[in-house]
Amino acid sequence: MIKIYGMQSPYVYKVRAALEQKGLTYEHVSVNLMEKSKKFLDVAPIGKIPVMEDSDGTIIWDSLNIIDYLDHKYPDTYKMISSYPINRAKELNVVAFTDNMYPDGVKLFLDMRGVKKISDKEKAQAHKNLSTKMNTLKDILGNNPFYTDRFTIADASVLTLTVMLNRLNVEYNQEIKSWSENLLQDEKIGKMITSKGEKSIEEI
Ligand SMILES: N[C@@H](CCC(=O)N[C@@H](CS)C(=O)NCC(=O)O)C(=O)O
Numbered sequence: 001m002i003k004i005y006g007m008q009s010p011y012v013y014k015v016r017a018a019l020e021q022k023g024l025t026y027e028h029v030s031v032n033l034m035e036k037s038k039k040f041l042d043v044a045p046i047g048k049i050p051v052m053e054d055s056d057g058t059i060i061w062d063s064l065n066i067i068d069y070l071d072h073k074y075p076d077t078y079k080m081i082s083s084y085p086i087n088r089a090k091e092l093n094v095v096a097f098t099d100n101m102y103p104d105g106v107k108l109f110l111d112m113r114g115v116k117k118i119s120d121k122e123k124a125q126a127h128k129n130l131s132t133k134m135n136t137l138k139d140i141l142g143n144n145p146f147y148t149d150r151f152t153i154a155d156a157s158v159l160t161l162t163v164m165l166n167r168l169n170v171e172y173n174q175e176i177k178s179w180s181e182n183l184l185q186d187e188k189i190g191k192m193i194t195s196k197g198e199k200s201i202e203e204i
Helices: 011-024 037-041 063-073 085-099 102-112 120-141 153-167 175-182
Strands: 003-004 026-032 051-053 059-061
Touching: 003 011, 003 175, 011 026, 011 063, 011 153, 051 063, 059 063, 085 120, 085 153, 102 153, 120 153, 120 175, 153 175
Parallel strands: 003 026
Antiparallel strands: 003 051, 051 059
16 A cells, blocks of 8 residues: 655645545655664655655655656546646646745744744744745635646645645635635535544654
């Protein structure tokens, strides 16, 4: 069975979104990122989650790379990245844009957890940056249900971001908030977020 190393991370949520749409079965291995074990570093040379171990033992890391691999390895399943060049480019633009928002999110997360405190000024700046960029994401989406013509990696990327911003109490526009709440109601899409009480097969 496919193993996903990492469970609680926006990047893991994106990979889960793909696995759920594709109908592939998977299990999680939780990873202690504060104290990375040899067992984890053996499968994850860059020391980041998510890492995917395919049923044949193939190891792939980086959420975008994992999703792209899944699209090609299992071609008869739902495609998370469009083949049509214009849509593909648009979707990858959104992925890159959201990825650029993570450093501010991580700063706020580490501050909230007390791992690395930041000044009030830095905190305010991070909130402002994130809110401004959420407005850009709203403008790109417009009144459309999806960033391209159906649910793709672009939507999954913005959804994971909204989940993270909600947990960090970052204010952002109501349009994207409602869009996210609405999409996450979908049974398959909603499963991208780990449910309370969901357990991994082991923690390393
Ligand atoms: N570009 C990577 C980013 C993955 C990433 O930054 N993961 C974080 C958790 S959300 C991590 O593992 N951080 C641990 C570390 O950097 O030591 C992806 O898309 O998978």
